[in-house]
Amino acid sequence: MNNLQHHGYQFDFEDELGSKMVMNVGPSHPSTHGTLRLVIELDGETILSTEPEIGFLHTGFEKLGEHHSYNQFITVTDRMNYISPLNNNIGFAIAVEDLLGIEIPKRAQIIRVIMAELSRIADHILCVGLQGMDLGAFSVFLWTFVEREKLYDIFEAVTGARLTTSYTRVGGLAFDVPDDFKERVDKVLKTIETCIAEIETMLTGNRIFIDRCQGIAVLSKQDAINYGVTGPMLRASGVSYDIRKIRPYSSYEDFEFLVPTETAGDSFARYLVRMEEMRQSVRIIKQALNNLPDGEINYFDKKKILPDKDLVYNNMEALIHHFKVVMPGDLHGIHPPVGEVYSSTEVPNGELGFHIVSDGKSSPYRLRVRPPSLINYQCFNEVSRGHLIADIPAILSTFNVIAGELDR
Amino acid sequence: MKNIIDSLAQKGGLLEGMSSDLLSILFIFVIAAILLGFISLFAGVTSIVERKIAGRMQSRIGPNKVWFRGFFQFLADGVKSFEKEDIVPDLADKPLFLIAPYIVFAGMFGTLVVLPFGSTLISADLNIGIVYLFAIASFNVIGILMAGWASNNKWSLIGGIRAVAQIVSYEIPTSLAALSVILLVGSLSMQSIIQSQGAMPWQWNLTNNPFTCVAFFILFITLLAEGNRVPFDIPEAESELVSGYNTEYSGLRFLLFFFAEWANIYVMSAIITTLFLGGWQSPWNMSIILFEHSIEITGVILFFAKSLVITFVIIWVRWTLPRLRVDQLMIACWKYFIPISLFNLLGILVWMVVFPKGSMTVSLVISLLLAMVFVYFLYKVIYVNLIRMKAEIGL
Numbered sequence: 001m002n003n004l005q006h007h008g009y010q011f012d013f014e015d016e017l018g019s020k021m022v023m024n025v026g027p028s029h030p031s032t033h034g035t036l037r038l039v040i041e042l043d044g045e046t047i048l049s050t051e052p053e054i055g056f057l058h059t060g061f062e063k064l065g066e067h068h069s070y071n072q073f074i075t076v077t078d079r080m081n082y083i084s085p086l087n088n089n090i091g092f093a094i095a096v097e098d099l100l101g102i103e104i105p106k107r108a109q110i111i112r113v114i115m116a117e118l119s120r121i122a123d124h125i126l127c128v129g130l131q132g133m134d135l136g137a138f139s140v141f142l143w144t145f146v147e148r149e150k151l152y153d154i155f156e157a158v159t160g161a162r163l164t165t166s167y168t169r170v171g172g173l174a175f176d177v178p179d180d181f182k183e184r185v186d187k188v189l190k191t192i193e194t195c196i197a198e199i200e201t202m203l204t205g206n207r208i209f210i211d212r213c214q215g216i217a218v219l220s221k222q223d224a225i226n227y228g229v230t231g232p233m234l235r236a237s238g239v240s241y242d243i244r245k246i247r248p249y250s251s252y253e254d255f256e257f258l259v260p261t262e263t264a265g266d267s268f269a270r271y272l273v274r275m276e277e278m279r280q281s282v283r284i285i286k287q288a289l290n291n292l293p294d295g296e297i298n299y300f301d302k303k304k305i306l307p308d309k310d311l312v313y314n315n316m317e318a319l320i321h322h323f324k325v326v327m328p329g330d331l332h333g334i335h336p337p338v339g340e341v342y343s344s345t346e347v348p349n350g351e352l353g354f355h356i357v358s359d360g361k362s363s364p365y366r367l368r369v370r371p372p373s374l375i376n377y378q379c380f381n382e383v384s385r386g387h388l389i390a391d392i393p394a395i396l397s398t399f400n401v402i403a404g405e406l407d408r
Numbered sequence: 409m410k411n412i413i414d415s416l417a418q419k420g421g422l423l424e425g426m427s428s429d430l431l432s433i434l435f436i437f438v439i440a441a442i443l444l445g446f447i448s449l450f451a452g453v454t455s456i457v458e459r460k461i462a463g464r465m466q467s468r469i470g471p472n473k474v475w476f477r478g479f480f481q482f483l484a485d486g487v488k489s490f491e492k493e494d495i496v497p498d499l500a501d502k503p504l505f506l507i508a509p510y511i512v513f514a515g516m517f518g519t520l521v522v523l524p525f526g527s528t529l530i531s532a533d534l535n536i537g538i539v540y541l542f543a544i545a546s547f548n549v550i551g552i553l554m555a556g557w558a559s560n561n562k563w564s565l566i567g568g569i570r571a572v573a574q575i576v577s578y579e580i581p582t583s584l585a586a587l588s589v590i591l592l593v594g595s596l597s598m599q600s601i602i603q604s605q606g607a608m609p610w611q612w613n614l615t616n617n618p619f620t621c622v623a624f625f626i627l628f629i630t631l632l633a634e635g636n637r638v639p640f641d642i643p644e645a646e647s648e649l650v651s652g653y654n655t656e657y658s659g660l661r662f663l664l665f666f667f668a669e670w671a672n673i674y675v676m677s678a679i680i681t682t683l684f685l686g687g688w689q690s691p692w693n694m695s696i697i698l699f700e701h702s703i704e705i706t707g708v709i710l711f712f713a714k715s716l717v718i719t720f721v722i723i724w725v726r727w728t729l730p731r732l733r734v735d736q737l738m739i740a741c742w743k744y745f746i747p748i749s750l751f752n753l754l755g756i757l758v759w760m761v762v763f764p765k766g767s768m769t770v771s772l773v774i775s776l777l778l779a780m781v782f783v784y785f786l787y788k789v790i791y792v793n794l795i796r797m798k799a800e801i802g803l
Contacts, residue, residue: 023562030650045566045734136638136731142466194795201792208639208730389566390648390733 019043023389027056031134031393034403038380038392045388050381054374058407065367069333070096070170071306071326073367078164080371081405083126085165086119086155087347093168094249095343095354099336100170100304108172108297109251114185114288115158115167116250116345117281121192122151123348124232124274124281125199127400131271132203134393135212140202147195150188157184170334171305172298182289189282196278203271213268217383217395220265227379231350231372232277233399235261236269243346250345254291255284270398304334333362349373349400371405439531443520451670452482458670458723465727485663492659497560500656504558508551509657509664515547516668516675523678524598526688526708537598538590541679542583545634548668549575552643555665556653567652570734571636571643577741578633578640584749585627588620588756589613589683602687614684615774616766619755624684626749628718631679633737635672638726642734677718678711685714 026037035056041048061080065073077088090112097104129144152162158177159165167174178184203209219229224237234241242259244252260276262269298305302321311318324332338360344353350372357366376399384395456471456479463470471478496505521544522537524530534540549572556568590596592613593604605612614624633640644652654665681687688707695702732740763770 021562031648132730136641137729139462139466139727142468146467202728203730206730208732208736211736212730212733388733388735390642393648 020048025392031396033130033397034401036396036401036403036406040389040392042389045390047384047387047389047392050384050392052377052380054377054403054406056407057403059404061408062367062369065364067363069326069328069362070336070364071334073364074168074170075164075166078166079404080369080408081123081347081349081352081373081402082163083400083402084119084123084348085163086115086159086167087123087345088352089165089168090116090250091343091345091347091352092354093170094345095341095356096170096334096336097299098343099339099341099356099358100334101337102171102299102301102304104172104299105296106251106293107295108299110288110292111173111177111297112168112250113252113255114285114292115155117285117288118151118154118185120348121278121281122148123400124278125192125195127348127397128199128203128271128274130400131213131267131394131397132199132209134397135209137202137206137209140199143195143198147188147192150191154181154184154188157181169298169306171301172296176297182292185285185289189285192278193282196275200275204275210268212391212394213271213398214264214266216267216387216391217398218264218266219379219383221263223379223382224265227382228375229350229379231346231348231376232270232273233376234350235259236273237265238263243344243351247344249343255287257281257284267394267398328362330361335360335362344370347372349402349405350376369408371408373400373402373405377401377406443531444517447517447520447671447674448667450674451667452486454670454673454719454723455485455666456480456482458726461720461723462727465724489659489663494659494661495656497656499560501558501560504554505656506661508555508558509661509668511551511554512548512668513551513664515544515549515551516671518544518547519675522598523675524602524682524687525711527599527704529703529708530599533597533599536596538586538596538601538683541598542579542586545675546575546579548672552653555657556643559653559656561656563649563651564653564655567643567649567655570649571653573734574636574640574642574737575634577738578630578745581626581741581745581749582630582634584746584753585623585630586679586683588623588749588753591753591756592616592620592760598682598687602682602689605686605689607686607689607691609686609778610768610771610775611689612684612686615771615778617756617759617763617770618774619752619759620684621774621778622752623749623756624680626745626752627683628680630741630745631676632722632725633741635676636669637673637722639729639731640737641726641731642737673719673722674715676722677715680718681711681714685718687711687714 021042023040023042024037025040026032027035032038037053037056039051039053041050059079061076064076068076074089074092077092078085080088093112125144125147129141132138132144133141155165156162158181159167159174219227219233219237221238224234224239229237230241238261240259240261243249244257245259257280258276260273260280262272298308302317303324306325307315307318307321312322313319325334327333336356336358338358340355340357342353342355344351346352351370352372353370355366355368355370356364359365380395380399384392387395459481460470460478471481474481474484496502519541521531522534522541524533552571552575553568556564556566556571559565589601593601595601595604601613609615613620615621632638636643643649644654649655654662657665688704688711690704690706690710692706693704694706696705697703
């Protein structure tokens with residue numbers, strides 16, 4: 001304990017009976033997915049307070065952004081939320097496109113929607129599985145992993161990588177989708193629908209699961225708004241806030257889908273919201289696949305957008321344009337106008353915002369990320385107080401805290 | 409057993425002429441060695457079977473490398489554990505830390521004395537069999553608490569405390585559920601309890617009357633809690649308490665904890681089989697002669713088969729359900745299981761007054777109902793699997 005106080009933890013210890021105890025969850029603990037650390041003050045098994053400590057995965061992504069060109073930074077966004085990298089790729093690309101003031105072709109927009117929703121399913125299905133695993137239902141976790149593998153197969157077929165997808169480029173996409181894309185996605189959607197139904201039978205009606213989740217980590221509507229919580233956590237608290245509806249991007253306004261909300265604001269409500277969102281994502285993907293237009297996947301502007309690789313190898317002008325876009329230095333690269341932009345997209349965890357300040361050079365003057373995990377994580381102490389130590393993993397998994405996103 | 413010893417003393421070549429006392433001491437060691445061999449093998453095989461079943465349930469393969477399709481993985485794991493360094497933490501309470509796994513093991517091994525394997529195969533048919541069994545089985549609480557305390561680790565301590573609270577609480581409904589059978593049979597001896605039942609399902613204690621049927625389910629659930637199995641495995645809840653009371657253990661001592669846990673599965677299954685499922689009673693009679701004593705082999709096989717079914721259900725439950733929280737566990741025990749089992753006990757008493765000789769009709773009806781539930785369940789399982797398969801194929 002002296003050691004903890006030495007490191008700056010101040011606990012109010014008036015404990016004549018000696019029943020209080022300080023425990024250290026993490027940075028390496030089975031329930032912390034990633035390297036998180038929680039210092040918990042306990043009375044018996046009851047939590048008096050928790051102090052989350054972040055910084056074990058500090059990477060300096062924002063600082064890297066000031067030294068990378070816009071297209072280079074897309075590879076960095078993969079590493080922020082490594083559960084759903086595609087959403088990050090798309091979020092950043094949209095931010096830069098807003099800065100440039102361009103609108104990409106319809107086909108690219110729809111493909112982005114499909115990939116974003118597939119990625120959202122991959123994230124939610126893992127999160128639900130983890131929630132089950134932290135409560136001891138290990139089988140559900142592995143079932144969800146099977147479905148996630150199938151989704152990752154699609155990502156591999158489309159982007160060439162399972163995890164570090166880096167699929168988007170400023171003004172479009174790196175590649176078009178493969179020919180059998182629709183069949184592949186249709187097949188996976190079917191198994192995902194059965195998997196969701198199986199999770200329902202295993203967890204939703206399970207008395208033990210309900211008992212472990214209902215009334216746990218209740219975040220009231222007002223608190224959720226005050227803390228700036230977004231995503232499924234906010235919607236579970238009864239606020240119907242979804243960027244896809246409120247500020248549609250990438251032609252989300254063309255799709256019919258519902259924003260599921262619950263009023264309870266507890267772990268179980270978050271689970272239900274995630275389950276329903278997966279169904280809505282399936283709905284969006286089905287609409288998108290049926291209305292996938294033909295055409296270009298990149299915005300046409302030789303000075304801003306990378307030319308097709310075939311042209312680069314066979315055409316001199318394209319080669320020059322390629323060099324002009326990718327070469328470092330103040331005279332080369334994409335030159336967005338001087339100014340700043342804040343653009344946000346709805347990623348599985350909530351609102352992912354990119355604030356880019358441009359001084360007209362090839363890399364941003366300042367890049368700031370609004371990570372949903374960090375802001376959602378703030379209320380952890382508030383909601384976990386008074387619960388038992390067994391609830392810590394159950395709460396943490398519904399927050400879906402991604403360490404890579406906490407410490408940019 | 410006495411006559412076996414006598415016959416050995418009379419004509420067993422090497423042992424001829426030894427005093428009867430010395431021979432019985434020797435005999436005890438031989439029996440203990442046989443039991444140890446049996447339970448070691450059972451624990452090992454159960455561990456690998458559990459992992460295989462878990463693999464099947466979780467869309468993966470499970471261990472499949474060591475020898476026959478990975479079947480001998482448990483031997484490899486055991487040998488590995490022997491080789492590992494036996495680490496004792498610096499600040500641990502050394503004597504307690506070292507002795508704790510053996511106490512847990514002794515608690516498990518002691519129960520085998522009264523567990524019947526066949527109509528004549530039992531180490532000692534004590535006249536207080538069932539009481540001895542529950543008494544010696546709760547011995548492992550001491551070991552777990554010692555392990556949790558002596559490790560000098562906060563996770564271990566919480567695990568140990570949880571284990572004591574849980575096991576001591578669940579002793580009560582377990583004993584009450586067993587008591588309902590004892591009342592019905594009028595004996596504490598394991599063999600008498602089995603002898604009072606018949607071979608057919610409607611002659612078992614399970615279907616004797618509605619109250620024993622309830623007692624069966626109470627006993628099954630509370631035994632899960634006593635054996636620290638999911639959904640009651642909170643003393644070692646791996647996602648909360650790292651590994652609970654055995655966090656600091658390594659090597660052989662760690663192995664002993666797990667050995668005791670898996671061996672406990674057999675003990676649980678055997679208790680349930682004895683009390684409710686007719687034990688070794690078999691409709692056929694086939695005996696083999698061993699040491700000039702006939703052993704009814706069909707009974708042994710049937711007893712083991714019933715135990716294996718229960719073992720499978722225990723494993724199956726483990727990989728299906730989430731675990732309860734510690735306060736919910738206590739609420740389940742004190743608010744539900746104890747009142748229900750007390751009421752149940754009362755029901756049995758009333759039943760015994762109303763139907764002193766039992767009621768065949770009721771037994772048949774209960775058997776039929778249970779069979780119907782089973783068939784409906786099988787139908788559901790197959791039906792759901794068909795839907796799943798259709799989706800996989802893409803129909």
